[in-house]
Amino acid sequence: MNDILTTRGLTMRFGGVTAVDNVDFNLRDGELRCLLGPNGAGKSTFFKCLTGQLTPTEGNVTFAGQDLTGAHTHRIVNLGVGIKTQVPNVFDGITAYENVRLSARRKHLKPLARELTMTTLERCGITHLARREVGLLSHGQRQLVELAMVLAGEPKLILLDEPAAGMTGDERDRLAQLVLESARSAAVVVVEHDMAFIRQIAKFVTVFNRGAIFREAMIDDIMQDREVQEIYLGKQANAA
Numbered sequence: 001m002n003d004i005l006t007t008r009g010l011t012m013r014f015g016g017v018t019a020v021d022n023v024d025f026n027l028r029d030g031e032l033r034c035l036l037g038p039n040g041a042g043k044s045t046f047f048k049c050l051t052g053q054l055t056p057t058e059g060n061v062t063f064a065g066q067d068l069t070g071a072h073t074h075r076i077v078n079l080g081v082g083i084k085t086q087v088p089n090v091f092d093g094i095t096a097y098e099n100v101r102l103s104a105r106r107k108h109l110k111p112l113a114r115e116l117t118m119t120t121l122e123r124c125g126i127t128h129l130a131r132r133e134v135g136l137l138s139h140g141q142r143q144l145v146e147l148a149m150v151l152a153g154e155p156k157l158i159l160l161d162e163p164a165a166g167m168t169g170d171e172r173d174r175l176a177q178l179v180l181e182s183a184r185s186a187a188v189v190v191v192e193h194d195m196a197f198i199r200q201i202a203k204f205v206t207v208f209n210r211g212a213i214f215r216e217a218m219i220d221d222i223m224q225d226r227e228v229q230e231i232y233l234g235k236q237a238n239a240a
């Protein structure tokens with residue numbers, strides 16, 4: 001299968017700090033990949049270079065054969081990438097339904113957009129929140145609304161940064177189910193800390209450390225990997 005996303009020599013420096021260091025990353029079409037690593041490993045910075053939130057200092061990002069290095073987030077989304085950042089990117093003053101419909105309307109005329117909105121709300125288990133103003137919802141509920149917005153855009157690639165943050169156990173289970181389901185029709189990259197959630201969804205994972213790819217393997221092998229355990233413990237010991 002072809003690669004839908006690649007980076008070559010991707011590097012991001014902030015002054016003297018090299019947050020992402022010469023990363024070559026490959027994601028196959030339809031693949032679900034989790035990005036792990038201790039705090040400060042460079043996962044979020046790498047993610048932001050993919051989404052257009054940051055312009056890398058060096059290297060390039062290719063999506064579906066197109067060079068997207070330094071492209072605006074708007075263009076990246078229009079090309080078929082669904083992005084969920086750490087802070088829910090929703091419109092607080094309107095309802096969940098209206099938020100999701102805005103996303104569905106990007107590709108579809110009104111009747112189809114309405115139908116897609118309803119099915120997506122249902123898929124995400126938030127039909128009961130359709131008429132609620134999003135600014136009044138809990139953090140976990142807002143995360144699900146944002147995910148519904150991403151899915152209603154029918155992306156070819158979905159990028160999720162810490163999607164399980166602030167969720168209840170039930171919301172997290174729903175999210176895990178949704179991510180697995182979404183991975184049947186799109187490639188998915190998930191940056192996440194929540195190990196319970198990772199265990200629910202992860203197959204092949206990429207572990208970052210000090211800005212570089214430290215290990216790539218199946219999650220069960222990663223969990224047994226002593227060097228991976230050490231980089232996590234090392235960070236905790238340093239922080240203590």
Ligand SMILES: Nc1ncnc2c1ncn2[C@@H]1O[C@H](COP(=O)(O)OP(=O)(O)OP(=O)(O)O)[C@@H](O)[C@H]1O
Pocket residue numbers: 014017018019037038039040041042043044045046
């Ligand atoms: N805007 C910035 N300016 C300066 N340094 C930054 C900036 N953003 C990130 N860094 C630094 O880059 C390194 C990587 O940070 P990053 O947030 O990408 O790691 P992470 O793996 O996502 O960590 P976490 O899991 O805690 O979110 C850290 O040393 C961090 O302090």
